[in-house]
Amino acid sequence: MLVALAALVIADADAASQLAWLGAGTAALLLAAGMIAQSPAPVHAAVAVLGVIFLLRHDTRLLLAPLYGAGLLFMDDLAIRTMELSGVGQIAAEVIVARVGATLLTAAIGSGLSAVAALAVTAPLPRSVALTAVGALAAVAAFVAIVLLVRRRFGTADAEPPLRPPGPAAQAPSSPDAPAVEPLA
């Protein structure tokens, strides 16, 4: 996925192709580091780098952006899922099918919605304070809604103790100096 997305950018970067290569290389290193360290953060950083180098393309048509975004989401999802499943001893086939299908569907929906938005923006919009304010407000509102949703969903969840293995089974009292002296029967 990373190679395909990077190739998309490098092919149209012209004079900025060196920068595009650099970005692609950085993203590849970050992705590899994340997979080796089993950490999502470098994977997200790789996605961010690939997102930024999209701006190096000469083709300014907006319709490609939603597809590119869907591709980035799919790549991110694949990497994280791989990390999640690497500690799993046995995976049922339908789990993988269901996960991939769900991610593809969501990426498709997301890219579809943003493609609709891209179609609506046919002319370049001039910068203005009002437009910026609307955009800022929309972004903040979306995130506030998400945070409220998350807190409502998980804020009142019953707290369960963290998973720990049981201690040694059927042991005598472990107090070091207590003279635990007792008959067994």
Add this chain to the structure above:
Amino acid sequence: MTLLAEIVLIVFAGIAVATCVALLPAPLPLRRRIPVAPGSPRPHQLVALERLVTTAGPSAVSVHAYLRPLLTQIVSHRLAARGQTLERMPEAVGREVLGDRLWDIVRPGRPFPEDRHAPGVQPQELGAMLEAIRRL
């Protein structure tokens, strides 16, 4: 002014979005590992002997106070199997059977070392003594 206003709006929006992301509850870890219990410590008898062998190297006092009783016990047991005892063994026989260095340490009536800072018994030397004991 317009630019400044936009900058302020973008900065505030950025801070607000970052704050919202920070307010999200901590995610569950990628995987939980069941910890493996560490292995048992080494037997304290052996640990004490390892310490003794180390401290006996530079210290004649340590040799006399700690190593000597142990070596005496071991040598006495070995000699008893041959019908001999340290107390009744003549010095010449003792030196021949045990070696000079070992005899010097285990001989009955060995006095406390006068020079407290004198060197003790190095591990290689002690190893040679143990070989001599095994040959008994």
Add this chain to the structure above:
Amino acid sequence: MKGSLSPRTPGVLALAGAGLIAALATGRPELALIAAPFLVFGGAGLVLAREPQVTAAVEPQRLRLLEGEGLTCAVRVRNDGPEPVEVEVAPVRTRNLAVAPAGTVSVRVGARSETEIEFSLRPRRWGAHGIGPVAVRARDVLGVTTWEGRRGGRLDLRAFPREDRLRELVAPLRTQPFLGTHVARARADGIEFADIRPFQVGDQVRQVNWRATARRGSLQVNQRHPEHSSDVVLLIDTFEEARDQASGTLDSAVRTAASLARAHLGRRDRVGVVDFGGTLHWLEPAFGTTQLYRIVDALLSSDIAFSYAWRNVDSLPQRVLPPGALILAITPLLDERSIALVSQLRMRGCDLSVVEVSPLDHVSPGPTAADGVAYQLWELQREALRARLRSLGIAVAVWEPGGALGPGLEEVNAFRRSAQPALRA
């Protein structure tokens, strides 16, 4: 179940936020369009996420098995919710229980349906091994939220120690006045011939030895040794053990004790057990199969408990060590308290033998040359200790794990035969 965001969700939302803010800052709508799928993904996942209604239970084939045996355990996972759910399952267990598959198992359970996952379990050593509850981790369909919890209760698998078949046992010096298989020194009714003596009033006619009578000219009767049982107390030293990755001296000691208990109870002896260590447990001597089960159950709870408390023979109630009992101390001779106990019991005239479970196989010399010398010194020190115990009249058999116990017991018997007058003193 405790729910939260899955590990990737904050990162996805942060990317979406960064994309939107960057689009505002740079005036490039492409960044917002790239970020949009991330925002839709996160939002949709959160809206659709519901706490899964998952239950699970552990159902092993059986709860008792022999050490080293394996068994299959089924984990039933039930989803009572209206939507399918992806679940990762692992039975929580103690460290000496090997489970395969080793990690978690990921399955998809349909709406209002159940699935069964098979695990194979193998205890690495004897003992009581806890299995369960089941650790469950469920995700929503998009993997935006994760729910964790434990379901079901805990079950104890009891792995009984493998016992060696013993042909020869340590012969007790004294017997008890109960029917058994040991030939007693006393003279009474029995099978084993003892002596001939003149007829006395009350003797039965069938006891008359006619040949001796004809030779001596007066009625002579046979005397026989009766078969009596004996009391045997197995003393297990749990102060300290030597242990490597695979096993330890306590594992071998418990197996030895189980083998000896079974063999002696089979000969109709009364057998008791004392777990002498940081904590003190005992089982008074008794006969029969029930006693064997009690002993094995008691042995399963033996473990090393570190303690500074000094214990000696006075810590034991008198009824635990009946007079004339044969005491078999199974010990690695690592702790001064157990060495002192053995000496004290002998000083009190107890019929005592020691089976030393050698710790040398479980401990390697340290990495330096000095550590190697210390290890050799340790071996020689242990030899001298054995010699000291033998000089007190205590038979010491060194048993190395992996070898048969029989030769060690023969060695003990040989020592006791040669030292019998002193032992009886």
